[in-house]
Amino acid sequence: MHPTPLKVKQYIKQALHDDQLRAAVAKATATAVEKRQERANETPYWEQLRETAHACKKEVIDHLASYLEQFEKRCAGNGIVVHWAADAAEGREIIGRLARERGVKKIVKSKSLTTEEIGLNEALIGAGIETIETDLGEYIVQLEGKIPSHLTMPALHLSRRDVGRIFSEKLGVPYTDDPNELLGIARKNLREHFLTADMGITGVNFGLADAGSFCVIENEANAHLSLSLPPVHVAVMGIEKLIPSRKDLPVFLKLLAPSATGQRSSSYVNIIGGPSRTPFKEGPKEVHLVLLDNGRSRIVQDAVLRESLYCIRCGACLNTCPVYQQIGGHAYGWVYMGPIGSILIPQYLGEDEGRYPPFMCSLCVACRDNCPVQIDLPGHLLAMRNRVVEAGKSLPAEKAGMRLWAFFAARPLLYRFVTWFPGKLQLLLPGKTAFPAPGYMKERALGRFDSKGFRRRFYTHQKQGG
Amino acid sequence: MTPEENGTVMSRSRRSVLDALAAAGAGGTEPSALDGKRSGVLRAVRHDFSGNTAVLARRFAAELAAADGETIAVKDLKAAADTVRNILKEEGAPTLALTDEKECRSIGAMLEKSGDIDLWRADTAEGEQRKARAAGIRVSLVKAACGIADIGSVGFFYADSGTSYPHFLSETVIVLLPSEDLLPDQFALFETYPESKTNNMVMVNGPSRTADIEKVLILGAHGPRRLVVLLLD
Numbered sequence: 289m290h291p292t293p294l295k296v297k298q299y300i301k302q303a304l305h306d307d308q309l310r311a312a313v314a315k316a317t318a319t320a321v322e323k324r325q326e327r328a329n330e331t332p333y334w335e336q337l338r339e340t341a342h343a344c345k346k347e348v349i350d351h352l353a354s355y356l357e358q359f360e361k362r363c364a365g366n367g368i369v370v371h372w373a374a375d376a377a378e379g380r381e382i383i384g385r386l387a388r389e390r391g392v393k394k395i396v397k398s399k400s401l402t403t404e405e406i407g408l409n410e411a412l413i414g415a416g417i418e419t420i421e422t423d424l425g426e427y428i429v430q431l432e433g434k435i436p437s438h439l440t441m442p443a444l445h446l447s448r449r450d451v452g453r454i455f456s457e458k459l460g461v462p463y464t465d466d467p468n469e470l471l472g473i474a475r476k477n478l479r480e481h482f483l484t485a486d487m488g489i490t491g492v493n494f495g496l497a498d499a500g501s502f503c504v505i506e507n508e509a510n511a512h513l514s515l516s517l518p519p520v521h522v523a524v525m526g527i528e529k530l531i532p533s534r535k536d537l538p539v540f541l542k543l544l545a546p547s548a549t550g551q552r553s554s555s556y557v558n559i560i561g562g563p564s565r566t567p568f569k570e571g572p573k574e575v576h577l578v579l580l581d582n583g584r585s586r587i588v589q590d591a592v593l594r595e596s597l598y599c600i601r602c603g604a605c606l607n608t609c610p611v612y613q614q615i616g617g618h619a620y621g622w623v624y625m626g627p628i629g630s631i632l633i634p635q636y637l638g639e640d641e642g643r644y645p646p647f648m649c650s651l652c653v654a655c656r657d658n659c660p661v662q663i664d665l666p667g668h669l670l671a672m673r674n675r676v677v678e679a680g681k682s683l684p685a686e687k688a689g690m691r692l693w694a695f696f697a698a699r700p701l702l703y704r705f706v707t708w709f710p711g712k713l714q715l716l717l718p719g720k721t722a723f724p725a726p727g728y729m730k731e732r733a734l735g736r737f738d739s740k741g742f743r744r745r746f747y748t749h750q751k752q753g754g
Numbered sequence: 755m756t757p758e759e760n761g762t763v764m765s766r767s768r769r770s771v772l773d774a775l776a777a778a779g780a781g782g783t784e785p786s787a788l789d790g791k792r793s794g795v796l797r798a799v800r801h802d803f804s805g806n807t808a809v810l811a812r813r814f815a816a817e818l819a820a821a822d823g824e825t826i827a828v829k830d831l832k833a834a835a836d837t838v839r840n841i842l843k844e845e846g847a848p849t850l851a852l853t854d855e856k857e858c859r860s861i862g863a864m865l866e867k868s869g870d871i872d873l874w875r876a877d878t879a880e881g882e883q884r885k886a887r888a889a890g891i892r893v894s895l896v897k898a899a900c901g902i903a904d905i906g907s908v909g910f911f912y913a914d915s916g917t918s919y920p921h922f923l924s925e926t927v928i929v930l931l932p933s934e935d936l937l938p939d940q941f942a943l944f945e946t947y948p949e950s951k952t953n954n955m956v957m958v959n960g961p962s963r964t965a966d967i968e969k970v971l972i973l974g975a976h977g978p979r980r981l982v983v984l985l986l987d
Contacts, residue, residue, distance in 0.1 A: 312968070315968075315969065316969050319969055331802075332802055333795060333802060336791075336795050336798050340788075340794070343787065343788050343791045344791075347787065347788050349780065350779075350780060351780055351781060351782050352775045352780040353775035353780050353781045354780075354781050354782055356771075356772065356775070357772065366953065372767040372768035372771055373767060374767040374770055374771060422976065423966070424964045424966040424967070424975060425966035428967075441965075441966065441969075442966070443966050447968060448967050448968050448970075451967050467967040467968065467970040468972055471967070471972050471974075471975065475975065475976060478976060479889070479976070483885060483886070483889060499949050499952070499953055500953070501949075501953040501954075507962065507963050507964065507975070508962050508963065508964050508975035508976050508977070509922055509962035509975060509976045509977025509978070510975065512918065512922055512956060512977065513922060513923075513976055513977070516918055516919075516922070517885060527771065532788065534944050534952060535792075535941070535945070536792070537940070537944065538939065538941045538943075538944065541940055542940070549965075552817065552820065552821070552905055553817075553821070553906070553907055553957075553959040554959065555821070555959050555960055555961070555962055555963055556956055556957070556958055556959075556962070556977075557956065557957040558955075558956045559952060559953060559954065559955050559956070560953075560954065561949075561953025561954050562953075564912050564913065564953070564954035565912050565916065565917070565918075565954075567916075568877070568912070568916030568917060569880035569884070570880075570881070570884060570916065570917050570918075570919065571912070571918075581774075585771050585774035585778065586774070588774075588775055588778045588780050589774070589777070589778040594778075
């Protein structure tokens with residue numbers, strides 16, 4: 289069954305009861321946060337990089353139509369066939385048609401959230417084409433029958449024992465939970481697929497508008513093998529992934545790897561500008577680039593929230609988010625998760641289906657401080673919350689609660705009484721117990737009301753010169 | 755112009771996307787606002803790190819080592835050939851795949867004289883044959899177009915090498931890098947080389963790796979398990 293953000297409450301409960309998941313997420317995110325900080329600390333011009341990256345993305349998104357036309361023209365000049373997909377269905381249709389027309393039987397894919405967004409694998413597999421994820425984490429998750437739980441660490445929710453069990457069940461190999469042996473099994477299987485695939489599909493990290501080429505960044509070499517061994521390479525790129533110039537690419541390269549994995553540099557930075565190796569009798573004979581809108585042009589229409597399109601999918605906001613650290617990625621119910629996911633979900637899926645994720649945030653602003661392109665994530669989350677409320681999508685109990693609060697807030701004397709009274713009433717309770725709150729107290733403790741109350745504390749504080 | 759065979763539907767989508775963006779005011783360009791930021795970053799990067807070849811070489815080796823790659827300084831092609839021979843011995847590999855650059859050919863010729871090493875030049879096979887043969891050879895010798903010191907990476911331009919199969923399909927890749935081709939940083943890469951080179955390339959920082967299972971780092975995910983750079987004086 290497909291996950292949906294409408295069921296986030298159910299997913300959150302499941303996640304909070306899964307101790308192994310929480311331990312795995314906590315370990316992975318803590319390591320990533322620590323390493324990212326080390327990299328930022330050792331780079332004296334880190335903030336300048338962030339500001340410049342922000343300025344580059346602002347320039348592109350504010351003038352996206354012009355940059356797209358320039359990019360398309362230059363790509364076409366380099367022999368890349370450019371396709372435009374207005375939505376997910378059209379994206380699937382284009383790629384399905386390219387495969388069908390070429391009699392493709394097997395496709396190797398490297399990790400791409402954009403293809404997850406359009407449900408490409410299911411469509412291709414449904415059309416009878418063997419479609420194999422080749423990033424180790426994605427391969428594991430595909431065998432498990434789930435979607436990734438992190439932007440850059442897809443199988444973060446699984447332990448080595450889980451992976452051993454999945455390999456044993458799905459691949460029919462003897463059980464082992466040794467990561468080296470597990471990788472060996474995957475490497476052997478996937479190498480064979482790389483060598484025999486008819487098409488390779490990758491995502492795109494950055495499109496270089498002035499050069500008519502695009503960049504695919506990775507650590508495992510699976511993306512390189514996917515884009516260089518099969519005779520056809522199809523890359524799927526969200527229209528927001530452009531940067532103005534190839535000369536701006538180093539700014540982003542210097543930010544992406546440290547923010548994502550804490551590495552100084554990713555192991556492989558591939559730049560593809562067409563079927564360039566054909567004269568050398570090697571590489572794909574055709575390179576296709578699918579430019580995907582799927583709601584992005586609608587987001588650009590919002591002068592404030594368009595900033596969410598600056599995202600370079602590093603996952604730093606997830607790693608540092610206290611909510612994500614507790615519940616992991618599947619709890620968000622879609623392919624994007626964490627703070628950036630909570631903003632993108634309602635924008636892509638609509639404020640009805642995506643009404644819950646913007647509230648999965650404590651507004652601690654750690655995500656904003658860690659974002660390599662300085663997206664004001666908490667500001668956007670607040671804006672999205674307002675929209676959800678304005679669209680009348682908030683919960684009936686929440687609406688009633690706010691109306692009740694507004695009633696008292698507009699009547700200061702009454703407000704003073706109802707905030708003073710519970711503190712006094714609780715003195716009648718035995719010991720230091722709190723008021724009973726059925727349901728709520730099953731999973732957490734309800735604190736005692738402050739016997740002094742906020743107003744009295746505030747005035748005392750002021751008198752003391754605070 | 756929307757390229758080739760895409761019919762009316764595709765053209766309609768292209769138009770609709772661009773029209774929606776234009777309606778949102780996302781047309782035109784004003785890159786001048788960006789220029790100040792760009793030059794500021796460049797000054798900061800260069801201020802933080804610049805240097806002569808010896809400094810670049812030291813930084814390159816240190817950064818590559820941090821990414822689990824090895825750097826061996828060699829004074830000439832003869833020394834490089836000896837090092838390649840030693841690595842083949844260490845790996846117990848009888849065959850060496852090599853690319854077509856003249857330095858690789860020279861080293862190949864020196865190794866061939868000894869008679870105990872089987873050589874295979876990637877450019878002597880095509881398509882499927884090249885793929886299958888390259889995948890079956892454990893050690894390869896290739897030449898880098900440049901090295902990037904501040905991240906310990908080597909750059910390969912396909913326009914020069916014509917291939918990337920030996921670079922990615924062998925388990926151990928030996929990379930010949932003349933020290934005069936060391937650049938301080940990635941900014942210098944795009945300043946030094948034209949689009950025709952950098953549009954079709956790959957930067958490589960160490961062997962392939964994964965930490966997808968419980969964050970345990972393992973080298974040799976789908977590509978090389980070992981990367982040795984011979985820094986040629």
